[in-house]
Amino acid sequence: MARRIALGALGAAPLSVSGLTRMTSIDFPGQLAAVVFCQGCPWRCGYCHNPDLLDATAPAAMAWGEVLAFLHQRQGLLDAVVFSGGEPLLQPGLPAALQEVRALGFATGLHTGGMYPERLAAVLPHLDWVGLDIKAPEGDYARITATPGSGAKAFAGLQCLLASGVDFECRTTWHPGLFPFADLLALGRSLQTLGVRQWAVQQCRTPDAVAWCWTAGQQEALAQGWHGFTLRTA
Numbered sequence: 547m548a549r550r551i552a553l554g555a556l557g558a559a560p561l562s563v564s565g566l567t568r569m570t571s572i573d574f575p576g577q578l579a580a581v582v583f584c585q586g587c588p589w590r591c592g593y594c595h596n597p598d599l600l601d602a603t604a605p606a607a608m609a610w611g612e613v614l615a616f617l618h619q620r621q622g623l624l625d626a627v628v629f630s631g632g633e634p635l636l637q638p639g640l641p642a643a644l645q646e647v648r649a650l651g652f653a654t655g656l657h658t659g660g661m662y663p664e665r666l667a668a669v670l671p672h673l674d675w676v677g678l679d680i681k682a683p684e685g686d687y688a689r690i691t692a693t694p695g696s697g698a699k700a701f702a703g704l705q706c707l708l709a710s711g712v713d714f715e716c717r718t719t720w721h722p723g724l725f726p727f728a729d730l731l732a733l734g735r736s737l738q739t740l741g742v743r744q745w746a747v748q749q750c751r752t753p754d755a756v757a758w759c760w761t762a763g764q765q766e767a768l769a770q771g772w773h774g775f776t777l778r779t780a
């Protein structure tokens with residue numbers, strides 16, 4: 547039977563929650579999961595699809611206690627809970643929230659941009675799976691995130707994951723205007739060399755961008771050398 551931990555018993559501020567997806571099969575590989583969206587992100591990517599979640603001072607849309615009450619009702623029906631955003635690692639309450647969710651018997655997942663490598667290292671013992679954005683080659687990060695030094699943070703986060711043994715996927719969101727396709731290919735090769743096993747390339751479509759898709763040759767080139775490669779169209 548799952549162990550119950552009372553809300554607040556772990557002594558941290560509760561999460562600021564901006565939304566909840568009650569059931570999904572695509573946000574944690576192989577698991578039926580709920581997704582908790584966390585308010586606030588320090589970066590400002592031009593293609594961000596969740597601009598309403600960026601302001602960390604915005605009021606929460608629901609209380610963490612409501613999320614826990616929902617999860618109590620879903621024990622045995624859902625496999626996992628994924629924390630997404632925004633940037634979950636922005637919030638001091640994340641470690642306690644992960645422990646509370648695990649105590650209810652759920653596997654735990656995290657979607658992160660990797661901007662807080664030390665905080666990521668601290669919560670890895672409480673995680674079963676991580677989806678880490680590797681947005682670009684390190685030198686292109688500051689332009690894409692509008693944040694100097696962001697590339698070094700993300701690649702430090704990747705090193706934490708590689709050292710941890712926790713299952714994870716790297717995800718790269720790309721369109722031809724972000725950086726050249728040849729650099730995307732080179733990024734995939736460098737991830738392979740580092741020891742990454744799962745890479746997902748996600749098609750980035752913005753409302754003002756010309757419709758596009760990868761050619762068959764590009765798809766083949768991207769997948770080369772990977773056992774765990776996924777191409778996600780928008």
Ligand code: SF4
Pocket residue numbers: 587588589590591593594595596600631632633659691
């Ligand atoms: S890191 Fe993610 S949530 Fe933050 S601005 Fe970039 S795309 Fe949006």
